Amino acid sequence: MPRSQKKTRELTLDRTVRLLQRAIRVCGLSLEVAVLLVDYHIRRNERARRSHTKTWLARHEGVKILRL
Secondary structure, three states: OOHHHOOOOOOOHHHHHHHHHHHHHOOOOOHHHHHHHHHHHHHHHHHHHHHHHHHHHHHOOOOOOOOO
16 A cells, blocks of 8 residues: 555554553453543544654754655
């Protein structure tokens, strides 16, 4: 698949493993709480990605970014 058509999955294998490790530690985890945990991690990672991008762009003023 060409790079321009490649989509980043919100829930990667690494994130799934970390979520499962956390879920195993929670006794009696309900489906509703599990869904909330997944949603929380997806939102947190998206905020972090945007923050890192903003910081990088601020440090590299004048650099042109090619959007694929």
